[in-house]
Amino acid sequence: MSYYAIGIGGTGAKCIEALTHLCGMGMLPKQDLYCLFVDPDRANGSLERATITLRQYQACQKLKIGDPSKVDMFGTDIAVGDPHVWSPFMSKQRPELADFFEYSSLRAKCPAAAHLFDVLYSEDEKKTSLDMGFRGHPSIGAAILARTVNLGEEEPWLTFRKKIEADTNAGHKVKIFLFSSIFGGTGASGFPTITRLIRNGLRPQEANLTTIGGALILPYFTFVPSNHKDVLHAAADHFLMNTQMALQYYRTQQKQHDIVYLLGESEPSPVTFSIGSTEQENDAHFIEFYAALAARDFYTRDEPKGYAMIARQDQEKIGWLDLPDGKNGTEIKNKTEHLTRFAFAYLNVFLKTLISIREKGKNYRAPWYIDYFKRAKIDLKDAETQKELAQVRDYCRSLLLWLAQIEISAKRQNIELVNYTTFASKEKKDEMNIVHLLHDFVNDEFGNLILPEAKERPNEISKVWEIMCGSKVKDVQAVGLGKFFRALYDACA
Amino acid sequence: MKHALNLFGMISVAFLFYFVIVSILEEQYILPQAIIPLAGVRFDQWLNSFRYWAGIGVATAVSASILWYILGQWILRVNNLSDSGKRGTWFLFVFLPIAANAAAIIFTRQAQVGMWAAYTLHAVNALLCYYISTLLFSPPSYKYAPPLASLIRVGW
Numbered sequence: 304m305s306y307y308a309i310g311i312g313g314t315g316a317k318c319i320e321a322l323t324h325l326c327g328m329g330m331l332p333k334q335d336l337y338c339l340f341v342d343p344d345r346a347n348g349s350l351e352r353a354t355i356t357l358r359q360y361q362a363c364q365k366l367k368i369g370d371p372s373k374v375d376m377f378g379t380d381i382a383v384g385d386p387h388v389w390s391p392f393m394s395k396q397r398p399e400l401a402d403f404f405e406y407s408s409l410r411a412k413c414p415a416a417a418h419l420f421d422v423l424y425s426e427d428e429k430k431t432s433l434d435m436g437f438r439g440h441p442s443i444g445a446a447i448l449a450r451t452v453n454l455g456e457e458e459p460w461l462t463f464r465k466k467i468e469a470d471t472n473a474g475h476k477v478k479i480f481l482f483s484s485i486f487g488g489t490g491a492s493g494f495p496t497i498t499r500l501i502r503n504g505l506r507p508q509e510a511n512l513t514t515i516g517g518a519l520i521l522p523y524f525t526f527v528p529s530n531h532k533d534v535l536h537a538a539a540d541h542f543l544m545n546t547q548m549a550l551q552y553y554r555t556q557q558k559q560h561d562i563v564y565l566l567g568e569s570e571p572s573p574v575t576f577s578i579g580s581t582e583q584e585n586d587a588h589f590i591e592f593y594a595a596l597a598a599r600d601f602y603t604r605d606e607p608k609g610y611a612m613i614a615r616q617d618q619e620k621i622g623w624l625d626l627p628d629g630k631n632g633t634e635i636k637n638k639t640e641h642l643t644r645f646a647f648a649y650l651n652v653f654l655k656t657l658i659s660i661r662e663k664g665k666n667y668r669a670p671w672y673i674d675y676f677k678r679a680k681i682d683l684k685d686a687e688t689q690k691e692l693a694q695v696r697d698y699c700r701s702l703l704l705w706l707a708q709i710e711i712s713a714k715r716q717n718i719e720l721v722n723y724t725t726f727a728s729k730e731k732k733d734e735m736n737i738v739h740l741l742h743d744f745v746n747d748e749f750g751n752l753i754l755p756e757a758k759e760r761p762n763e764i765s766k767v768w769e770i771m772c773g774s775k776v777k778d779v780q781a782v783g784l785g786k787f788f789r790a791l792y793d794a795c796a
Numbered sequence: 797m798k799h800a801l802n803l804f805g806m807i808s809v810a811f812l813f814y815f816v817i818v819s820i821l822e823e824q825y826i827l828p829q830a831i832i833p834l835a836g837v838r839f840d841q842w843l844n845s846f847r848y849w850a851g852i853g854v855a856t857a858v859s860a861s862i863l864w865y866i867l868g869q870w871i872l873r874v875n876n877l878s879d880s881g882k883r884g885t886w887f888l889f890v891f892l893p894i895a896a897n898a899a900a901i902i903f904t905r906q907a908q909v910g911m912w913a914a915y916t917l918h919a920v921n922a923l924l925c926y927y928i929s930t931l932l933f934s935p936p937s938y939k940y941a942p943p944l945a946s947l948i949r950v951g952w
Contacts, residue, residue, distance in 0.1 A: 656877050667940040668881035677946070746875045765873035765937070768880075773798070773936035773952075 304334055305470045306602050307463065307479040311341045311497065312489030313349040314520050317587065318482035320353040321595035323360050324702055328638040329375025330599055330628070337466055339384035339459045341493050343391055343433055343447070349585060350388060356701050357383055362694035367785035368792065369778035375638060376645065376792050384459025391451035392433065400443055401429040403450075441545065444492025452497055454504040464504065471509040478607075480598045481517040485549045485565075486542040494519060495552070498559040514561045516601040518594040519553075521546055521567030524585060542571075562607040564597035566590050570714040573735060586738070587708040589621060589718055596627050596635065603629075622719045622754070639721070640753040643706060644795035646699035647726055647752060648767050651744040653791060654696055657683060671771040675787035691784050700740060703727065707738040719754040726752075770794040798936075799869060803862060805933040810858035813925045818850045822917050830910035842905045846914055849900035853922035856896035860889045861929040868935035886930065886941040893922035 310319035319338055325331055338357060342350050364377045371378050392398045401407070406429065410417040420429075428443055454464040470477050481498060483490030498515055505513055522542040553563070568590055601607045615625045623632035656669050657676075661683040666672050675681070681688055707727035710718050725748040727738045749767075750760025774790045781789040823843055833842040864886060874880050900918040907914070931942045932949065940946040 652876060656880065659877055665881060667883060667946060668877075670936065670939045670946075673940055673946045678950075762873045762875060765875050765879075768874040769935075769937045772939060 304332070304476050304478065305466065306332070306334055306336045307467075307477065308336060308338045308598060309341060309479065309481045309497065310338070310350075310353065311481060311483035311493035312487055313342070313344075313347050313585070314484035314487065314490050314591070315482040315493075316340055316342065316347065316350040316353040317585070317591045318518060318520070318594040318598075320349075320356045320587065320705065321591040322482075322598055323353070323356050323381065324705055325595045325599060326379035326381060327360060327363075327377055327698070327702060328635075328642045329378045330596075330635060330638055331379045332602055333371045333378040333380075334602075335380045335382060337382050337384070337463065338387075339463065340388040341390075341448075341497060342388055342489055343444075344489070345388050345390050354383075354387055356698075356705075357381065357387070359694060359698035359701055362691075363698050366691060366695070366788055367780060367782040368789040369776070369781035369785065373778055374789060374792065376642060376788075384462060386459060389452075389457075389459055391447045398433050399430055400424060400433060400447070403433075403447060440488045441491035441549070444488050445496055448493050448496040449500070452500045454500065467505070467509060467513065471512045475512070477509075477513045478602055479513065479515045480601050481515070481560075482594055482598070483517070483519060484522075485519045486522045486545045490520075491545060491549055495556070495559060502559055514601075514607060515559065516562040516564070516598075516607055517560050518564040518566060518597045519549075520590055520594060521565060522571055523566075523568040523588055523590045525571040525573055562601060562609060562611065564594070564601070564611050566593050566597065568713075570716075572712055572714045586712065587705045588712040589709045590712075592709055593626070600627060600629070618716075620717045620719055621713065636753060639706075641792070641796055642702065643721060643752050644749065644767075645792050646702050647744055647749060648764060648795055649788075649791060650696060650699050650703070651726070651746060652764060652768065653771075654692065657692065669772075671768075671774070671787075671790070674772075674774075675790060679783065679786065681784060681787075688784060695788060704738065704740055707740075711736045711738060722748060722752050722754050722756060725749070767791075767794045799865075802933040802935070803865060806858055806861045806865065806929040809861075809929040809932065810854050810925055813857075813921055814851060814854045818847065818854070818917075818921060822850070822921075823847065826913065826917065827910075830913035831907045832909040833905070833907045835908075837905060842907060845903075845905040846917075849904045850918060850921050853893060853896045853900050853918055854925050857893040857922045857925035858929060860892035860926050861933070863892075864889045864930055865933070865935055868938040868941075872938075874937045880937070881941065882938050883941045883943075886934075886938070889930075890923070890926060893926045897922045 308319055308322055310316045319340065322331075322338075326336065340350055340353070344350070360377065360381055361383070364380065366377075368374055368376060404420065406417065406420060409420065423442065423446075428440060433443065433447070452460065454460045467477050479501065481494055483494040485491050485494070494517060498517065501515065502510070525542070572588060597611065600611065611627075613625075613627050615621065623636040626632045626635050628635040653671075657672065660666050660669060660672055666677060676683065683689070703723075703726050706721045707723035710721050710723040711729055712718065723738070724745075726744040727740050730737050730739065746764050747761045750763030751757060771790060771794050774794060776786045776790050776793070778789065823846075827843065827846065828839070831839065831842060833839055867885070868882065872879065872882060872885070897919050900922070901915050904914055904918070927942060931945050934941060934945065939949055
């Protein structure tokens with residue numbers, strides 16, 4: 304079995320970020336996952352953030368922490384397309400819709416087609432530069448994507464196509480999952496178009512072994528545009544109308560997906576407006592967490608078909624019980640807690656100790672250092688060691704920040720998943736909540752990272768230290784620095 | 797279970813010191829060669845005094861080791877970097893066997909010749925008992941606090 308995930312547009316990218324964290328927790332089957340992004344706005348901040356998280360994950364994955372069947376952390380082997388993001392304008396600079404369809408020559412050669420073009424697109428749409436995406440206009444995106452996606456000619460589609468071919472030739476089932484919003488420009492146009500192109504590109508025996516699913520995200524954020532009145536842009540007040548039209552389209556069109564997960568939020572969260580590019584980086588939202596869990600449901604189901612449906616226990620609150628993991632939220636809760644504890648302990652205690660030992664010596668202070676570094680002849684001053692320690696640090700920071708952002712992402716509901724105040728703080732800026740990681744986490748709350756809080760366990764982190772000082776990693780596949788991280792992960796269980 | 801074994805290990809070191817090193821090695825082989833008691837005092841009378849104060853020294857040493865273990869395991873928890881190490885605390889506990897050693901030096905019966913050997917043995921008994929018991933059986937979080945422990949304590 305091989306898994307594929309395609310993130311279309313900014314929301315799609317953010318869902319892949321959430322999926323990456325689920326892989327980090329060990330929530331996905333321990334198989335290969337091939338990810339790629341589709342976005343005409345390659346400088347999109349959300350896309351960049353998701354790419355960074357993926358790269359951090361891949362760096363952590365290279366650490367030999369042991370037999371994947373025995374350890375949850377980083378269990379899924381994620382490969383990313385090369386280039387990781389595909390844009391319909393790979394070669395063109397600042398394209399305009401009119402240029403793209405050679406409107407000038409079209410008027411001379413085929414006036415009827417040019418007139419149709421005039422009917423379908425306004426002057427603004429024709430002349431707007433598309434290097435920051437389709438600006439909330441799916442009609443633009445659909446036309447461009449249908450013309451440019453070619454599975455057999457261009458990377459990363461070429462590798463994507465070859466991998467599917469190799470998998471199906473070996474008799475393996477293939478599962479492809481697409482993430483996108485239904486209300487914007489890129490996602491709304493890309494979701495049906497790319498699925499159709501993939502379907503059409505499969506040979507019959509490949510099609511028999513291939514299942515395609517997707518998560519369509521209904522409007523879950525809103526914004527007030529500012530200072531861009533003269534520029535074509537996405538408008539939050541069009542989101543609901545766009546969504547309605549898109550849903551009608553899916554109802555009447557031939558079904559391309561075996562299963563579709565529709566996710567929405569009745570009270571959209573406010574985000575800062577941006578046309579696109581690096582400015583378009585919205586914080587993580589709990590809907591993306593749900594979308595990633597939808598992908599997990601799709602990958603783990605034998606025959607994913609139809610429409611999935613879930614409900615919340617309490618309208619005012621989102622808790623672990625509400626998360627769909629097939630086990631009343633216990634599996635996702637336990638695995639989130641495990642990785643969160645690992646990230647917390649590593650960042651706030653173990654990494655700080657390693658830095659102190661590197662700078663001041665006195666290594667007797669940390670018996671685990673002697674056991675996992677000195678005796679293993681791992682030098683803290685070695686550039687490669689420092690790089691690997693920094694890579695895990697960066698992933699852990701991304702994870703904790705992501706969790707904290709999810710915790711405050713709902714406008715109205717009370718999200719009770721992670722006790723983020725133990726490692727992050729919230730700041731109000733321009734009516735928006737922004738979270739930052741604390742320089743010093745609250746170690747006394749280490750035993751209560753997951754909500755609802757249990758009874759007070761003030762010395763919980765000292766137990767991790769103690770376990771580390773007397774632990775042994777018996778897994779022969781855990782090697783070098785990976786052995787230390789494996790021991791720490793096991794100690795945080 | 798692990799803690800019970802460590803504490804048992806410390807007490808075993810003390811027993812080893814008292815019943816093997818003091819009672820056999822020192823009393824039967826070293827002291828008869830080195831000590832000539834004062835006039836009117838038989839050697840076995842002097843030896844009783846030495847044994848008593850050697851026992852006090854060893855008992856004080858093992859008590860210091862056990863206190864170090866209790867402190868390190870259940871009171872001085874490592875909740876952050878500044879809590880780690882505690883070599884200074886380990887050295888503070890050395891003063892207990894040193895105090896017992898001082899008492900032993902003062903109160904052990906005097907001899908005509910060889911008191912230096914008795915003093916040395918008292919010091920060795922108390923300090924070495926503390927050192928070896930903590931070297932081998934310190935609480936996991938501070939297992940390398942005793943000097944050279946990282947070279948000796950490999951594998952547990």
